[in-house]
Amino acid sequence: MTTPSSRRPGRAPLADWRRHLHLSDIRGLAQLATQGTLGITELVEKVQGNVYKAVAAPLGAAGQKFVDRTAGASGVRKKGITGLVYGSVKGVTRLAGGGVDALLARVAPRPGPQASSPQREALLAALNGVLGDQLLDTANPLAIRMSLRHDGQSLPMDQAALAQRLPHATGKILLLVHGLCMNDLQWRADSPADALPGHGQDYGEGLAQELGYTPVYLHYNTGLHTSVNGGQLAALLEQLLQAWPRKVEALTLLTHSMGGLVARSAWHSAAARGMHWPSRLRHLVFLGTPHHGAPLEKVGSWVDTVLGSNPLTRPFAKIGQIRSAGITDLRYGNVLPADWQGxxxxxxxxxxxxPVPLPAGVACLAVAATLGRVPAAAAAGRQFDAALGDGLVPLASALGQHAEVARCLAFPTDRQWVASGTGHIALLHSLPVYQQLRRWLA
Structure with a gap:
């Protein structure tokens, strides 16, 4: 699980943002504003309705006539003055939102490639991580569509066009898969000081120079269920191998955080559908992947339960339930559709x-991180560092360890490595991590 790194937009002046946002982005943000206003209005109405229910309950039948008892209703009677006020607010909001959307749709340019920026990409990635499933369900133009990219531009799945875009393509493909709320540009450090001295701007560039790989970067909506993204990635990789301008000798997947779960899901989806690319997969590398979940999502689930247990606070549980399917999949590390369906x-x-084992016949390699120093001075310190992990993912989860033996992932000892004094985001730009990757993939 990741949060936006130092590439996040920050508090830029509005004038600066005008240079980055497309008109379609403004239309999408306007839609979100309308939905947010409606959501807040409904929340307030439900809170007031629950208060009405609590006050009316001791009055018996006399009190019930002041409450709307219809199943699914807020409790506020629609024909009363209060109900009329809420209905008017929601009606005006929908009308105004629909008018703005229609106007922006008319003046929006025809679909086509437009120049983007790291700031815009980071904003879209963060929104998709938190609300990506809802953006897709409401046909919001902010929703990210999965694609394979190079230098921030989508790659065509046509052999002649791909050969033109990647004239120096080799037979070794390195696919880099980012994590939650992130995008493909964030594999690259923000400044030369954070880059890999003598090894290029990111892991892909370094491994291309030193080991002959051709890097390709996945860009996807991290708010969707992991298995949905896994199925899409499986199909996209099959297209990539068919369109690749050279004979593919080896495919390596280098993943960060949620990206590791998506890659595992893609492999199982491809195997079940009889695809060909798994036979070319040689290495599957995980950097800080929450194979057995991330504590922050478990805390979010606990808060939902506590708020939902009290009639007066129950509406506030809906705020926590705004979070996307991709985030809730991180509670335990869902990989398959069966993990969440029904x-x-x-x-x-x-x-x-x-239990979902690692892909057979593939060299699977796990990098975990801890904010502490290894070895710690005392046993208690080691236990604390392990539980804390990289700040988001505990060591045990990143290394595939589980209290139930059947759920443990069989990473050989020589295919596990722990980066000490390293945070979750730092796994993307760490020189020691790069050096370990180079040793493994050489």
């Missing part, structure tokens, strides 16, 4: 995942 993803139930 269940309430906000219920906070037990881990229902069937």
């Amino acid at each position: 269940a309430d993803r906000f219920s906070g139930g037990p881990d229902r995942r069937p």
Whole structure:
């Protein structure tokens, strides 16, 4: 699980943002503003309705006539003055939002490639991580569509066009898969000081120079279920191998955080559908992947449960349930559709995942990180560092370890490595991590 790194937009003046946002982005943000206003209005109405229910309950039948008892209703009677006020606010909001959307749709340019910027890409990535499933469901133009990219531009899945875009393509493909709320540009350090001295601007460039790989970067909506992204990635990789201008000798997936779960899901999807690219997969590298979940999502689930247990605070639980399907999949590290289908993803139930082993015949390599120093001075310190991990993912989860033996991922000892004094985001730009990757992939 990741949060936006130092490439996040920051508090730029409005005038600066005008240079980065497309007109379609403004249309999407306007849609979100309308939905947000409606959501807040409904939240306030439900809180007031629950207060009405609590006050009316001791009055018996006499009190019930002041409350709307219809199933699913807020409790505020629609024909009363209060109900009329809420209805008017929502009606005006929908009308105004629809008018703005229609106007922006008319003046929006025809779909086509437009210049983007790291600031815009970071903003879209963060929004998609938190709301990506809702953006897709509402056809919001802010929703990211999965693509394979190079230098921030989508690659065509046509052999002649791909050969023109990548004239120096080799038979060794390195696919880099980012994590939650991030994008493909964030593999590259923000400044030369944070880059890899003598090894290029990012892991892909360094491994291209030293080991002959051709780097390709995945760009995807991290708010969707992991298995949905996994299925899309499986199909996209099959297209890539068919369109690649050279015979593909080896495919390596280098993943960060949620990207590791998406890659595991893609492999299982491809194997089930009889695709060809898994036979070319030689290495699958995980950097800080929450194979068995991330504590922050578990805390979010607990807060939902606590708020939902009290009638007066129950509406506020809906605020926590804004978070995307991609985020809730990180509670236990969901990989397959069966991990979440048929269940309430906000219920906070037990881990229902069937054990999913690592891909057979593939060299699977795990890099974990700890903010502390290894070895710690005392046993208690080591336990604390392990639980804290890189600040977001505990060591055990990143190394595939689990209390249930059947769920443990079989990473050989020589294919595990722990980066000490390193945070979750720092795994993307670490020279020691790069040196370890180079040793493994050489």
